[in-house]
Every structure is written in structure tokens, then in C-alpha cells.
Amino acid sequence: MSPKPRKSVAALSGPKSSPARSTRSKSKPDSDIAEHDDSPKSSSGRLTRSRAKAIEQVGNRTVEESAGVSSNKKKRRIEEETAGESPATGAPEGHGTLASRPLPPTHPPPTPRVRKSSCIVRLEVARLQKLTLRRDKKDDPSTAAALPTPSDKNMVLGMSRSIVRVSSPPSEGKLISPRTGFVISWDGATKRAMIVTLSTYFKKKPHEPQPELWVHLPDKSIVQGRLIFVNRHYSLAILEITSDLPLQVPTFGSAAKYGQEILALSRDENMSLVARRGAITWSDGSLMWRNHYMFLDCDVPEGGEGGPVVDYCGSIIAVVYRDGPCAAIISISIIHALYEMWEQFSCVARPVFDMDLKSVELASFSLREELSLKHNIEGGFIVEHIANDSALENLGVRRGDVIFFEDKCGTMLPEIEDYLLHLGRRYLGEKRSMVLKLEVHDIEGTCKETITLPLEFKVSSGKVA
Known part of the structure; x- marks a missing residue:
């Protein structure tokens, strides 16, 4: 059998295109798509169903490749930043310079909400209230008016460790009404102090035991006071206490004088120092053979009995005997004479x-x-x-x-x-x-x-x- 004749390359390439076909090929309406995809071309060059499906698959593949490239670039950037970090980055807090510390995030991630018990909520509310009260704490109007200048406030502040409050514990009932006292003697070695205050009838009956008295210190701690001296004629008492808080003996003047401008100091129920500004009036008065009273033109608040009356130099010149309007006072010269006589003669x-x-x-x-x-x-x-x-x-x-x-x-x-x-x-x-x-x-x-x-x-x- 004779071999079949070989076809020429021109014959294998197919029939020649017509002029119309050539014109269309030159315009290449689908040539851009064909160059960017690997889909098989239809013989006619039209957008058939199979060709559209192939184009869609090529587009999805292109998007995935683009996403992969972006992810790889991000990974490379993170690796470069990690490689460039200093080994001290993971060091404990407090090492390095202030400028090397990381900045806090501008918007910290929200913490997950955890339902708290009502007890915890109440404690947090109470703490916030205390902080608010401490921040917004103000003097009462009369104290603010009595201490208008920084020098006035500094003078009274210097007496803070000298002024205390005396009361009876709840177990004793209302044995005495709360009152103010001040330090007249302090021994730093033994931590013992003598407190002068105003006395009332501490014992209801002679056979009853000595009552327990509380002394509230400036830092709001409470110590027990031991009554060691009482004088009925002047209604004065001396208590002995032991205090871990260092106390201070104030400066004492010689005597109160009529017409002298003064500050009457006391402590309220919150242990805050309260001040009233006034003067000693030009008047006298006596009661039941007691001729030693002097009077103020200002109102001393409740609890001010036994509190010091000071001049504008911060020296104690008198003690409040009776609070309220036109408060009665006793000159410090009388108290000094009593205390020195008692120290020397024990009577x-x-x-x-x-x-x-x-x-x-x-x-x-x-x-x-x-x-x-x-x-x-x-x-x-x-x-x-x-x-x-x-x-x-x-x-x-x-x-x-x-x-x-x-x-x-x-x-x-x-x-x-x-x-x-x-x-x-x-x-x-x-x-x-x-x-x-x-x-x-x-x-x-x-x-x-x-x-x-x-x-x-x-x-x-x-x-x-």
C-alpha cells in the first residue's frame, strides 16, 4: 500500500479566513480577554456559555492570588518588625528609660462585662462616695469666715496635734456630752499626755466605779482616758492618756484681756477643727460665788466646751466654759495656777x-x-x-x-x-x-x-x- 501524502503546514492551519473575518480579528473585541486567560477559544470568536464559565474561573483564581500576595507581604512586614525589636522589649516593667516604655493604646479593648454581686457594688459605691466627699470637703461657713487667710489656717493647723475630743463610750450611756480638750503635758518617751477639759458630774453616786472616758485623737483614733484630777469650783478636769500619735503642747499666753480679738477652737463629731472668730466682751458676770467668768461676742458650737480660746498669735489665753451664744470662758491664768499648785502640792x-x-x-x-x-x-x-x-x-x-x-x-x-x-x-x-x-x-x-x-x-x- 502506498503511503498517504503528507499535508502541508498551511493545510493543517485550517482554511483561510475571509476578509470579514480578518477585519474582525484586527479590531480584536475579545483579544484582551483572550490574552489574560487560558480558556479555549471558540472557533467563531463569540462569547459562548463555556467560555464565560472559563473566564469566571480565571477571575476567581486571580483574586485568590492577589489575596495571597497581600497576606505574604503582611507576614514579611511583621517578621521584619519582630526581628528589629530590642531584646529588652520583654523586660520587666521598671527597666530601661522612661522614653523606652510602650505607649498605652489609644482605645483599649473593652473589658468583658462581669456581673458583680450586690455586696461588691455597694463597697465600690461607698469607696467612690468617700473619695468624692474627701475631694469636695469644705469648711462650714463660720469656720471659713473665721480663717480667711492662709496665715490664719497655718496658725490653727499648727495646733492640730494639741486639740482632742472627749466623750463617754456607748456602754456608759450619755454620761457626759461630747466636749473638747487640749494637751497640757506630753512625754514623748512614755507616750503619755495630760489633757485638760471641762468636767461635769462624772460619777452619779460615790460608790460607783470611776467612769470610762474616750479621748478622740486628731488622727481619729480613740484611746481610753483616765480621770486623775477634778475641781468642782472651776469645773475643770485632767485626764491621762497613752498615745502612739505624737501630740504637741501648745503655746500658752499670760491671761485673757477684755476687748481682745480671739479664735474659739473645738472639734466636731467628725473630728474636724471648727473655728469661730470673735472678741472678749467688756462685761462680767458671776454665779454661785464664781467671779472668774468672761464672755465672748461669738457663738461657740455644741461640743466646744473645754476647747481653747487663742489669740491671733496662736497662744491659748482661755478655755470655753459654756458653749452657745455669748459663750462663757475662763482665763488660762486660772488654769495655770490650778495645774501648778496641783503638781507641787497634789492639792x-x-x-x-x-x-x-x-x-x-x-x-x-x-x-x-x-x-x-x-x-x-x-x-x-x-x-x-x-x-x-x-x-x-x-x-x-x-x-x-x-x-x-x-x-x-x-x-x-x-x-x-x-x-x-x-x-x-x-x-x-x-x-x-x-x-x-x-x-x-x-x-x-x-x-x-x-x-x-x-x-x-x-x-x-x-x-x-
């Missing part, structure tokens, strides 16, 4: 002097004019009341008389009280009898006489049984 002595007096210098102007024109009296003391059947009454002293002390011991009642305590100290030291000479003027008549009063002393140990 206090005072002459029995059963009269209520009033200074002529502080009397009304009309009365002073009458005394000056009719009786030539410019000073002395008017007898307001006198005890029945007393030694003075038996010597002829009557209500309304004007008396003068022969020793020229002063023209104001607090000065007379200082003089009587001076006589008491002399009596304890010398142990001898004494007399007091008085010049008595009868302003209802013309009688004037000098009398000699034998002094009887009342000695009190101040011990609490």
Missing part, C-alpha cells in the same frame, strides 16, 4: 469668799457717774450677792456695797480670782493663817469702814475615788 487651796461681785469699771455709765459724783468712787467692786450667815455678812457687808481690796490686787474680776489662788498657794506653802483686809463703802448712806476677814481655805486634792 488645790482657795479662800472661802462667798460673794458675787461686779466690777465698777464695767458698770453702766449712768451708775459710774452717780458713784463718782455722790461718793467719789472711781473703781472697786459692787456686791451683787452675799451668802447668808457668812463671815462677810457677819462683818457687816451688804448687797449693793462697794468694796476695795487693800492689797491693790486688780480692778477686774479675773484678776481677783488670780489673787485668791495666789493666797491659796501661799497657804499650802507656809501653812499659816491669813487675813484679808477690805474697805467697804455703803452707797446708801455715808458709812465707810475697813474690815479684816480671817481667811478660811478650802483644800481639795482633786482625786477621783
Whole structure:
């Protein structure tokens, strides 16, 4: 059999295209698609169903390749950044310089919400309330008005470790009303302090045990106070405490003076220092043979009894005896005399002097004019009341008389009280009898006489049984 003739390359390539076909090929409407895909071309060049499916598959493959390239680039970038980090990056917090610390994220990821118990919520609310109160804590208006300048605040702040609050524990009931006290002695070695405060009748009956007293310190800690001295005439008490908080003995002045501008200090129920600004009025008064009171023109808040009255230099010049409007005070000179006498002799002595007096210098102007024109009296003391059947009454002293002390011991009642305590100290030291000479003027008549009063002393140990 003879071999078949081989076809030429032109014959294998297919029939020649027509001119119309050639024109279409030149315009190449599908040539761009054909160049970018591997799909088989239809013989006619039309977009058939099979060819559209093939184009779709090619497009999906292209998107996946593009995503793969982007992912690879991101991985390479992360690896480069990781490789470039310093080995100290993972070091514990606190190492390196301040600038090397990582910055906190601008928007930290939200923490997952965890349902908290009601107890935890209440504790958090209470803590936030305390923080808010501490941040927004303000003085009461009267204290803010009393301490307007930084120097005033610094002066009172310097006395913070000297002022305490005294109360009775709940187990004792309302044995005493809360009051203020101040440090009069402090021993840093033994951590013991002496506290002066105002006393009331601490014991209901003589056979009852000594009551327990609480002393609230400036840091709001509470220690037990032991009552070691009480004086009924002046209503003063001294307590002994042991304190881990270092306390401070304040500066003491010599004596209170009429017309002097003052600050009355006390501690409220929150242990905050409370201040009232005022002055000592030009008036005197006595009650039940007690001629040593002076008065303020300001209101001392409740709990201010026993609190210090200081001058504008920060020195204590008096103690509040009665709070409220027109508060009564006792000069610090009287308290010093009592304390020094008790320290030296373990007791206090005072002459029995059963009269209520009033200074002529502080009397009304009309009365002073009458005394000056009719009786030539410019000073002395008017007898307001006198005890029945007393030694003075038996010597002829009557209500309304004007008396003068022969020793020229002063023209104001607090000065007379200082003089009587001076006589008491002399009596304890010398142990001898004494007399007091008085010049008595009868302003209802013309009688004037000098009398000699034998002094009887009342000695009190101040011990609490």
C-alpha cells in the first residue's frame, strides 16, 4: 500500500479566513480577554456559555492570588518588625528609660462585662462616695469666715496635734456630752499626755466605779482616758492618756484681756477643727460665788466646751466654759495656777469668799457717774450677792456695797480670782493663817469702814475615788 501524502503546514492551519473575518480579528473585541486567560477559544470568536464559565474561573483564581500576595507581604512586614525589636522589649516593667516604655493604646479593648454581686457594688459605691466627699470637703461657713487667710489656717493647723475630743463610750450611756480638750503635758518617751477639759458630774453616786472616758485623737483614733484630777469650783478636769500619735503642747499666753480679738477652737463629731472668730466682751458676770467668768461676742458650737480660746498669735489665753451664744470662758491664768499648785502640792487651796461681785469699771455709765459724783468712787467692786450667815455678812457687808481690796490686787474680776489662788498657794506653802483686809463703802448712806476677814481655805486634792 502506498503511503498517504503528507499535508502541508498551511493545510493543517485550517482554511483561510475571509476578509470579514480578518477585519474582525484586527479590531480584536475579545483579544484582551483572550490574552489574560487560558480558556479555549471558540472557533467563531463569540462569547459562548463555556467560555464565560472559563473566564469566571480565571477571575476567581486571580483574586485568590492577589489575596495571597497581600497576606505574604503582611507576614514579611511583621517578621521584619519582630526581628528589629530590642531584646529588652520583654523586660520587666521598671527597666530601661522612661522614653523606652510602650505607649498605652489609644482605645483599649473593652473589658468583658462581669456581673458583680450586690455586696461588691455597694463597697465600690461607698469607696467612690468617700473619695468624692474627701475631694469636695469644705469648711462650714463660720469656720471659713473665721480663717480667711492662709496665715490664719497655718496658725490653727499648727495646733492640730494639741486639740482632742472627749466623750463617754456607748456602754456608759450619755454620761457626759461630747466636749473638747487640749494637751497640757506630753512625754514623748512614755507616750503619755495630760489633757485638760471641762468636767461635769462624772460619777452619779460615790460608790460607783470611776467612769470610762474616750479621748478622740486628731488622727481619729480613740484611746481610753483616765480621770486623775477634778475641781468642782472651776469645773475643770485632767485626764491621762497613752498615745502612739505624737501630740504637741501648745503655746500658752499670760491671761485673757477684755476687748481682745480671739479664735474659739473645738472639734466636731467628725473630728474636724471648727473655728469661730470673735472678741472678749467688756462685761462680767458671776454665779454661785464664781467671779472668774468672761464672755465672748461669738457663738461657740455644741461640743466646744473645754476647747481653747487663742489669740491671733496662736497662744491659748482661755478655755470655753459654756458653749452657745455669748459663750462663757475662763482665763488660762486660772488654769495655770490650778495645774501648778496641783503638781507641787497634789492639792488645790482657795479662800472661802462667798460673794458675787461686779466690777465698777464695767458698770453702766449712768451708775459710774452717780458713784463718782455722790461718793467719789472711781473703781472697786459692787456686791451683787452675799451668802447668808457668812463671815462677810457677819462683818457687816451688804448687797449693793462697794468694796476695795487693800492689797491693790486688780480692778477686774479675773484678776481677783488670780489673787485668791495666789493666797491659796501661799497657804499650802507656809501653812499659816491669813487675813484679808477690805474697805467697804455703803452707797446708801455715808458709812465707810475697813474690815479684816480671817481667811478660811478650802483644800481639795482633786482625786477621783
